[in-house]
Amino acid sequence: MTGGWLEGEVALVTGGGSGIGRAVALRYLAEGASVAVLDRDAEQLDGLPEGVLAVRGDVRSPDDLHHAVAATVERFGKLDVLVPNAGIWDYHRSVTRLTGKELSEAFDEVFGINVKGYVLAVEAAWRELVATRGSIVMTLSNASFHTDGGGSLYTASKHACLGLLRQFAYELAPRVRVNGVATGGMRTRLRGPESLGLQDRTLAASFARNEASGDRQPPLIPLYDSGVEPEDFTGPYVLLASRANSGTVTGAVIPADGGIAVRGFRTPAGGAGL
Numbered sequence: 378m379t380g381g382w383l384e385g386e387v388a389l390v391t392g393g394g395s396g397i398g399r400a401v402a403l404r405y406l407a408e409g410a411s412v413a414v415l416d417r418d419a420e421q422l423d424g425l426p427e428g429v430l431a432v433r434g435d436v437r438s439p440d441d442l443h444h445a446v447a448a449t450v451e452r453f454g455k456l457d458v459l460v461p462n463a464g465i466w467d468y469h470r471s472v473t474r475l476t477g478k479e480l481s482e483a484f485d486e487v488f489g490i491n492v493k494g495y496v497l498a499v500e501a502a503w504r505e506l507v508a509t510r511g512s513i514v515m516t517l518s519n520a521s522f523h524t525d526g527g528g529s530l531y532t533a534s535k536h537a538c539l540g541l542l543r544q545f546a547y548e549l550a551p552r553v554r555v556n557g558v559a560t561g562g563m564r565t566r567l568r569g570p571e572s573l574g575l576q577d578r579t580l581a582a583s584f585a586r587n588e589a590s591g592d593r594q595p596p597l598i599p600l601y602d603s604g605v606e607p608e609d610f611t612g613p614y615v616l617l618a619s620r621a622n623s624g625t626v627t628g629a630v631i632p633a634d635g636g637i638a639v640r641g642f643r644t645p646a647g648g649a650g651l
């Protein structure tokens with residue numbers, strides 16, 4: 378395609394085998410970019426269209442991330458955009474429902490993937506991004522700003538990602554722009570920690586259960602009546618990656634969460650929920 382917003386750019390998306398990462402990878406492709414995806418799930422990688430470079434690996438491994446960056450540069454010649462995105466959720470497990478041992482193990486797993494995974498992705502990619510004066514577009518969350526988007530571990534991990542975004546924007550300026558998209562609830566296969574036995578739960582199944590029980594909004598969906606599919610959240614990722622349209626933007630987060638900050642998680646009963 379010609380005339381896309383990311384014509385000629387090269388992007389690497391972590392956790393791009395599923396959910397919002399996959400949707401961003403496909404949207405970047407449609408906008409004219411060449412795209413590589415790192416994911417730990419071989420089956421998800423197999424489902425990516427031809428032309429996307431699929432690299433199997435775990436974001437907790439510096440070697441896997443360096444390999445993904447090297448493979449991207451070998452295939453496409455450079456790297457312009459990094460999307461740190463791979464993550465897991467804690468399925469709202471409150472501190473009052475977990476033992477110290479469970480918390481300790483789940484902390485290591487949630488922070489290992491959600492936070493260390495972002496740090497290591499940036500470490501592996503920054504040299505190539507400096508070379509292209511590229512950018513980073515992180516997946517953040519409503520849980521980067523607000524409570525009740527998960528339990529304490531998930532909320533803290535997503536707040537930590539906001540800290541990383543700001544610090545990396547400072548450290549990598551003026552060569553590399555660092556921004557983020559704080560998405561709200563989306564119908565994805567977002568998993569829970571293996572250490573809590575939640576590795577096979579998916580957020581999509583929780584949505585389906587809630588919808589079947591007659592709840593107007595699936596859990597975590599604030600105020601949009603539509604727009605729960607990951608594809609509906611990709612626009613801000615394109616905008617922030619675009620040199621022409623966001624060349625002066627760094628250290629910024631676009632909330633794409635349906636307005637949680639102004640209206641909370643639920644439409645008020647019989648109230649302002651139009």
Ligand SMILES: NC(=O)c1ccc[n+]([C@@H]2O[C@H](COP(=O)([O-])OP(=O)(O)OC[C@H]3O[C@@H](n4cnc5c(N)ncnc54)[C@H](O)[C@@H]3O)[C@@H](O)[C@H]2O)c1
Pocket residue numbers: 391392393394395396397398415416417418421434435436437462463464465466490516517518519559560561562563564565566567568580597607
């Ligand atoms: N789904 C939501 O409602 C929601 C809301 C806000 C933010 N997010 C964030 O979006 C991001 C993507 O999640 P999603 O909802 O698309 O879930 P998803 O499970 O559909 O996609 C996540 C992908 O990351 C991969 N992954 C997980 N751990 C990995 C690891 N250690 N190494 C490599 N790959 C790994 C998975 O295999 C999967 O393909 C996460 O950071 C999540 O916190 C999701």
